[in-house]
Amino acid sequence: MKRTIIMMLDSFGVGASADAASFGDVGSDTFGHIAKACAEGKADIGREGPLKLPHLSRLGLGHAAMESTGAFAPGFGDNVELIGAYGHAQELSSGKDTPSGHWEMAGVPVLFEWGYFSEHQNSFPKELTDKILARAGLEGFLGNCHASGTTILEELGEEHMRSGMPIFYTSADSVFQIACHEETFGLENLYRLCEITREELEPYNIGRVIARPFDGTGPSDFARTGNRKDYSLEPPAKTVLDKLKEAGGEVVSVGKIADIYAYCGITKKVKANGLEALFDATLAEVKSAGDNTIVFTNFVDFDSHYGHRRDVAGYAKGLEYFDARLPEMLALLGEDDLLILTADHGCDPTWPGSDHTREYVPVLAFGAGLKAGSLGRRKSFADIGQSIASHFKLEPMAYGESFL
Numbered sequence: 001m002k003r004t005i006i007m008m009l010d011s012f013g014v015g016a017s018a019d020a021a022s023f024g025d026v027g028s029d030t031f032g033h034i035a036k037a038c039a040e041g042k043a044d045i046g047r048e049g050p051l052k053l054p055h056l057s058r059l060g061l062g063h064a065a066m067e068s069t070g071a072f073a074p075g076f077g078d079n080v081e082l083i084g085a086y087g088h089a090q091e092l093s094s095g096k097d098t099p100s101g102h103w104e105m106a107g108v109p110v111l112f113e114w115g116y117f118s119e120h121q122n123s124f125p126k127e128l129t130d131k132i133l134a135r136a137g138l139e140g141f142l143g144n145c146h147a148s149g150t151t152i153l154e155e156l157g158e159e160h161m162r163s164g165m166p167i168f169y170t171s172a173d174s175v176f177q178i179a180c181h182e183e184t185f186g187l188e189n190l191y192r193l194c195e196i197t198r199e200e201l202e203p204y205n206i207g208r209v210i211a212r213p214f215d216g217t218g219p220s221d222f223a224r225t226g227n228r229k230d231y232s233l234e235p236p237a238k239t240v241l242d243k244l245k246e247a248g249g250e251v252v253s254v255g256k257i258a259d260i261y262a263y264c265g266i267t268k269k270v271k272a273n274g275l276e277a278l279f280d281a282t283l284a285e286v287k288s289a290g291d292n293t294i295v296f297t298n299f300v301d302f303d304s305h306y307g308h309r310r311d312v313a314g315y316a317k318g319l320e321y322f323d324a325r326l327p328e329m330l331a332l333l334g335e336d337d338l339l340i341l342t343a344d345h346g347c348d349p350t351w352p353g354s355d356h357t358r359e360y361v362p363v364l365a366f367g368a369g370l371k372a373g374s375l376g377r378r379k380s381f382a383d384i385g386q387s388i389a390s391h392f393k394l395e396p397m398a399y400g401e402s403f404l
């Protein structure tokens with residue numbers, strides 16, 4: 001029986017990539033800076049001391065990061081009994097956003113430029129927002145700027161509840177985000193507004209509209225809920241997920257994977273919120289997965305709860321939790337199964353601002369006859385998609401080099 005399990009740690013970069021200068025990200029290092037802060041006792045909230053990731057280390061995380069940056073991260077060294085094949089991959093795609101990273105790892109890099117709302121204030125063209133408001137029957141909107149999604153709730157959440165006007169904001173990504181209160185505005189109304197916005201964005205080439213529902217009564221208890229929804233464009237070509245589905249295989253999405261691929265190539269969608277539930281759901285799906293199945297999980301908390309929030313201790317604690325549960329996954333793997341751990345971009349929690357960072361991502365592969373050792377620097381995340389194609393004996397993808 002042959003399956004591939006992809007555990008996608010959203011934003012877990014291993015050091016600034018060669019092209020980081022064009023993103024203002026030279027020196028960023030999500031993993032390295034978390035390890036450094038932990039070693040210096042600067043990440044002792046809810047956890048303590050040096051970063052401990054023994055299972056990820058055995059899969060080759062420390063070594064992959066060392067090959068990326070040129071030095072072992074504090075607390076990670078050569079004294080590990082390696083079991084995995086490890087490498088780090090450069091992104092070919094033009095953007096450091098989630099869809100680009102995901103599509104590329106499934107064999108389809110984004111070689112065109114996305115549209116961006118690059119003005120930090122008055123970010124959205126008036127003719128666009130006029131059309132959205134008219135179709136949705138709304139008087140106006142709030143925001144219209146680059147923002148961190150939690151900060152903007154503190155600033156504008158109450159005004160939104162009073163006025164009924166949605167909050168529109170964006171970031172360095174190709175994204176249009178809409179925050180609305182789940183009860184006062186209504187979840188279905190928010191989703192409908194996002195659908196209208198998705199349609200009106202057609203001429204702008206924007207990668208994603210994201211619904212950001214929240215609840216609570218005021219700035220002290222406003223909280224985003226698990227009903228976030230991403231409205232992504234479809235990948236520009238068939239990914240390895242599509243190819244496996246067409247060949248009669250199963251592609252199980254756990255978490256937001258289905259949304260990111262606009263449901264292309266997905267045969268089953270499992271919803272789960274939070275690291276623990278996502279891990280549980282992944283294990284349950286692997287237990288029941290038959291031959292020719294991909295189980296693909298996006299662990300979004302690393303990005304949205306810790307990376308964007310610049311919460312180093314939270315990120316470290318999340319990684320340690322994930323690591324502690326890895327043996328449960330390893331125990332489920334058969335001889336022909338392939339396990340891949342990777343990331344879609346960086347989001348260094350020590351970096352200024354709240355945006356993603358352009359970094360190499362780890363590629364940790366285990367099983368399917370792979371020997372422990374280095375896979376080196378991969379020229380594209382698409383090497384993952386190509387390896388999966390080769391694992392399932394599918395037609396080769398147009399991009400990427402298999403490491404199998």
Ligand SMILES: O=P(O)(O)O[C@H]1O[C@H](CO)[C@@H](O)[C@H]1O
Pocket residue numbers: 098147148149150170171172173175177303304308354355
């Ligand atoms: O600050 P929040 O709302 O979490 O937004 C972040 O989440 C989006 C998707 O990753 C990014 O574009 C970034 O803006």
Ligand SMILES: [Mn+2]
Pocket residue numbers: 010011097098303344345
């Ligand atoms: Mn992401």
Ligand SMILES: [Mn+2]
Pocket residue numbers: 011098303304308347356
């Ligand atoms: Mn993000």
